[in-house]
Each structure stands twice: as C-alpha cells, then as structure tokens.
Amino acid sequence: QQQVKQSPQSLIVQKGGISIINCAYENTAFDYFPWYQQFPGKGPALLIAIRPDVSEKKEGRFTISFNKSAKQFSLHIMDSQPGDSATYFCAASPSGGSNYKLTFGKGTLLTVNP
C-alpha cells in the first residue's frame, strides 16, 4: 500500500522554467508534509515543509501548495537552475505518537537543462 503517491517520475525543464512536482496522500492522520532534495551519493536534505493549517508556504524559489480537501500537495521551483537537478521526494508524517515516522513518495528525478 503506497500511502504517498508522487508524480511525475522524471521531469526535464529548461533553465529559468518552473518545475512542478505533485504528491497525493491517503492517510488523513498526516499533518506534516516535507520535501527532500537528494543529490547522487548523498542523503536527503530537508528543503521545505508545510502543515495543513496553511495552503501555501514559500521559501526563496521554492513553494509548497497544499490542498487539504483533495489530499494533495505540490512543490513548485521557480526560475529553475541546473544546480537544482536532483531527485525530489515528498513525504508525510502523522500527528500523535508516531509523528516521527515519515512515509516517502517514490521520488522525481529533475533535470534542468542549461
């Protein structure tokens, strides 16, 4: 059972363009939604995160949009740069006693062409 579905699997964007990655979840107990960036040979690094009490969060060129009723959230990378080329993972964790446990999507390989 895949509780967090991520799409697309891969994405190619031109420099300066907007990259959009989407995730959908099933578990209504999820209340923390981070995005991780992973470069080859490295561990995932926390990029930006959101909780369901807001519909959007922006940090620099990265924005999370959150739709609680649709159980969907997305990552937008504005003015995409070649250095943004990496694998991006969405994740979710529940409220309550298991709030430490992240469920990850399968990842999106982003390539930004110069």
Added chain:
Amino acid sequence: NAGVMQNPRHLVRRRGQEARLRCSPMKGHSHVYWYRQLPEEGLKFMVYLQKENIIDESGMPKERFSAEFPKEGPSILRIQQVVRGDSAAYFCASSPNGQSGYTFGSGTRLTVV
C-alpha cells in the same frame, strides 16, 4: 557541527556474511532513525531508537536485522546472513526530539554479491 555521520560509505558483503552499519548522530541529538532505500524507490522507515532503547521497530524485517543505540558510541544496524535483496542504501537520521524534522546522513550503500 559535523552532521550525521555514517560509515562505511560503501560496503560489499558476500551472501551469508554479516553487515554492520554505523551511525553517529548530530551533537546533542539522542533520537536516531534508520531508513532503507531500494533502487528507484523512496525511503522506507525501519526503526527508531533513543539511547539504549528501541522505540519503534515496526519497519524492520523480523529476521536477520537488528539495531542498537548504546549509551556510549554510535547506533549500529546489523544484518546477519545477508542476501542479495538486502542490497540497498541505508540512511540514518537524527533529531533532538522525537519528531520528523530530522537530518539525514549520507548513507551506507550495501552491495551483496
């Protein structure tokens, strides 16, 4: 602050051997989490430990896998009698509290031949 340190970075084991993966959490962090990443898959939770205690091992295979986080020293993930299906990247993360905004290490890539 050296971050979460994992070693070795790469580990090759023959089928049937034991693999020991080490994780030193960030300074001041007493909560450690292990995740496994299979090729082209997301990370899957394995186990959550605090010093000397296993809090949640619901993601650990029932056999051959064990984890510890002793009072002194790094956390250890131990895989006995490895099989080809154990080949994966194993990531450790740590946090100062038992919540999910944690920091991952660079991982140990285990290859079973």
